[in-house]
Amino acid sequence: MAEVFFLPVEKAATPRKVMFKLLEELIVEELFAGCNTVAIKIHIGERGNTTYVHPSYVAAAVSWLRERGFDAFVTDTTTLYVGPRSTAIGCMEVAAENGFTLESLGAPFIVADGLKGEDGVLYKCEWIKGHVVEIARAFYEADAILVVSHGKGHGMTGFGGAIKNLSMGCVTKATKRYQHSPYRPFLAFPELCTGCGECVKACAQKAVTLVEGKPVFRYExxxxxxxxxxxCPTHALAVPEDAIEEFNRRVGWVAAAVVDAFRKWRKPVAYITVAEQITKLCDCVPKPNEIVARDVGFLASTDPVAVDSASIDLIEEYMYPEYGGFANLNGVDPKLHLREASARGAGELEYILVKL
Ligand code: SF4
Ligand code: SF4
Incomplete structure (x- = not known):
């Protein structure tokens, strides 16, 4: 069973002390021995979001690594949706706006999947049929990886932490698209459609047009x-009934593929989750996000499933009663994607919590 180190928020002092303590408990110096370049995977937050992991924690991780002779860089990937972060240029602008600068971090911010989110390395695994996972190239080229995640709710996976950071955060647009594709809209109730065109206006991808007053989708x-x-104001549109389940299955499968690739490529990985400013939705929301729990603290492990499983259990203890747990928060079982990842060797749902 994997160990998950937990530093409660009451015992946390400065970001530097928090990160140094966790990296030492994980014995990262030994784990990363022989490595030179370390990728620190973060989520930079959408433009307008305020609850992503604060740059001071990332800067502390950079300091710890640099003081021990590692060459660190900070990284994230482009978004699938058209928006401020859908290209490397946009990502770098938003990263700077959100405080992830060379000056604040002590290391450069580099976009992992190239200028347009298409630069990756293919990794074939037996449990994904009809798609070859494409891992963002920077992770292939780095020697070791430190995944720093924000523990919070997520509209489509119930919880977003390390597994989500691997599955959606460490891959190119092609594999992001593969995971999202079950959630494909269609005109389920033509009799309810008034031809108002709201669906056309909602689509930044320009994938919907009205033909004779009814929506037609360009799925490509x-x-x-x-x-x-x-x-849609009349609820005329829907997605397939099992879309959420299939999406979560794919998230788990892709995370397991990324973990498998890192093992095969002999890249040691450590996971730190910041359970502060715990929000209902993910850090892609372009505005301040609803806080649903008291700050919990900081978790660390070498097992991404265990660190997520422990984060969910702990956050639920600290969640304000009116929200009623993650499953209730967004109507999605928060451990569904973890079980899928675990069943394919990404880690264990059971863990030993070591309170620091
Ligand atoms: S599907 Fe909904 S949003 Fe689109 S035109 Fe019909 S009623 Fe309007
Ligand atoms: S058609 Fe609908 S689901 Fe597809 S990209 Fe546009 S808004 Fe999103």
Whole structure:
């Protein structure tokens, strides 16, 4: 059973002390022995979001690594949806706006999947049929990886932490699209459609047009974001009944593929999760996000499933009663994607919590 180190928020002092303590407990110096370049995978937060992991924690990790002779860089990937972070240029602008600068971090921020989110290394695994996972190239080229995640709710996976950071955060647009594609909208109730065109306006991808007053989808452009479904005032649109389950299965499968690739490529990986400013939705939301729990603290492990499983259990203890747990928060079982990842060797749901 994997150990998960937990530093409660009451015992946390400065970001430097928090990160140094966790990296030492994980014995990262030994884990990364013989490595030179370390990729620190973060989520930089959408433009307008305020609850992503604060740059001071990332800067502390950079300091710890640099003081021990590692060459660190900070990284994230482009988004699938059209928006401020869908290219490397946009990502770098938003990273700087959100405080991830060379000056604040002590290391450069580099986009992992190239200028347009298409630069990756293919990794074939037996449990994914009809798609070859494409891992963002920077992770292939780095010697070791430190995944720093924000523990919070997520509209489509119930919880977003390390597994989500691997599955969606460490891959190119092609593999992001593969995971999202089950969530494909269609006109389920033509009799309810008034031809108002709200679905067309909702789609930044320009994947919907009205033909004779009814929506027609260009699925090759659709990224399955669900925006049109939510926006339709008469609920004429829907996604397939098992879309959420299939999406979560794919998230788990891809995370397991990324973990498997890192093992085969002999890249040691450590995971730190910051369970502060715990929000209902993910850090892609372009505005301040609803806080649903008291700050919990900081978790660390070498097992991404265990660190997520422990984060969910702990955060639920600290969640404000009116939200009623992660499953209730967004109507999605928060451990579904973890079970899928675990069943394919990414880690264990059971863990030993070591309180620091
Ligand atoms: S938003 Fe709904 S009602 Fe309006 S055109 Fe689209 S499908 Fe029809
Ligand atoms: S789900 Fe709807 S809004 Fe989103 S990309 Fe597809 S057609 Fe556009």
């Amino acid at each position: 452009q659709c990224i399955s974001c669900g925006g049109c479904v939510v926006r």
